[in-house]
Amino acid sequence: MQFFGPAIVSAAICAVTSGAVFAQQPPSAQSGAQKLMAVPGSKYPGRMHVLPATMETTQWGWFDNAELPRLIIDSGDTVAIESMSHSHGQLWPGRTIEELKKLRTDWPGRGPMTLTGPIFVNGAEPGDTLQIKIQKIVPRPWGANFNVPGLFGQFPSKFPDGQVKYFYLDSERKTAEFAPGIEIPLRPFPGTLGVARKEPGRYNAVPPGPFAGNLDNRDLVEGTTLHVPVFVRGALVWQGDSHAAQGNGEINLTGLETAFQEITITATVDKTTKLEWPRIETPTAWITMGFDEDLSKALANAKSETAKFLAEQRKISPDQAMALVSKTSDCRVTQVVDIKKGVHCTTSKDASKSLAEPRPTVETPEYLVTSAADPDMNKAMDSASWAMIELLQKEKSLSRLDAYSLASMTMDCRVGEMDAAEKSVHCLVAKSMWTKR
Secondary structure: OOOOOHHHHHHHHOOOOOHHHHHHOOOOOOOHHHHHOEEOOOOOOOOEEEEOOOOOOEEEOEEEOOOOOOEEEEOOEEEEEOOOOHHHHOOOOOOOHHHHHHHHHOOOOOOOOEEEEEEEEEOOOOOOEEEEEEEEEEEOOEEEEEEOOOOOOOOHHHOOOOEEEEEEEEOOOOEEEEEOOEEEEOOOEEEEEEEOOOOOOEEEOOOOEOOEEOOOOOOOOOOOEEEEEOOOOOEEEEEEEEEEEOOEEOOOOOOEEOOEEEEEEEEEEEOOOOOOOOEEEOOOEEEEEEEEOOHHHHHHHHHHHHHHHHHHHHOOOHHHHHHHHHHHOEEEEEEOOOOOEEEEEEEEOOOOOOOOOOOOOOOOOOEEEEEEEEOOHHHHHHHHHHHHHHHHHHHHOOOHHHHHHHHHHHOEEEEOOOOOOOEEEEEEEEHHHEOOO
16 A cells, blocks of 8 residues: 655645745635644644654755644644654664764755654644643664764764763663663653744755744653744644653753653644743743853843743833842853753743742762853853863763763753853763762
């Protein structure tokens, strides 16, 4: 039995219509294949759909708002999406680091992530907000972390040698064994989730933006909701870059990379909320984000977005809200490897509760700790994270490449002083990962 993907069906519907025009004029009735992708299911809100990851339903490393929808849903519907590993499924246990490097160097201008979609949401218009709730995540049973030699990551010049490590993901224990006596806790999330950007054309999917995309925010887990502004009709939702775990920083460019058997989302159009940048809602908090090629500017942008939220939440002036950010919110380095670096700040839904807490500068009973301060936050991050790599080598007898790998998947780099001229970064690694003391 031959499967004709939704792209072929959509193309047949719009045989004389470009993707850009399709986005403005969706068909009034779904095709036969679209109807087959709607399945019985009452566990989640709306009508239930499935979107498999095939060569017809995925793109490798780029976004384009003229891309034909692979699925059309109504606001409030739920979709169970499959994802594919990097480079159209070309990352799997057994691939060498030389092969993985060649997949990047032979295909410049695109990211490594494979993106399933896009999904057209009926009723979504530019200026709306789309709420994407993550209902469920089921990873495949393996993951990988790799450092491409001499390229990418936070310290490419210091790591001219490369490495790839593969892991079994134990879904029952929710751990992956990094090495005998070292277990990484699993916390799966989509590295990339977002909507089409406003600008026409084909764009590298690596840098995040107002459309969300490659946020690499490890707190975007099952049970959370991404609120993202809509820029084109139908929103056009993509998902990919599946992670089983990741550190705040993702310093060697990769987390615990995998693919999802299932990531189930519910997409709902919000006509009342107006956002300029995405936010993440958890059961108890809101997460605001800032991005820029310069980490100092990313922090400034994250503070600005957090102040906007505090002004809305507490009905206070922007100046009052900005003064409260460091006193109420917990800010962390999201990642420093996606062209645009990221900082995100978590603020409690309870306006009487502060999430700001002192940052450790020395080892605690729970954490290995390194820290650094500098007027240039990029330098503070470099110094604190490099110190952790050296500490893991010295205290835990890891090789340089293994220390880099473990830090990328597990290190939690937190923003300390953010109001003074000199900014501080504090990087923590949980001692609980070492099961043999």
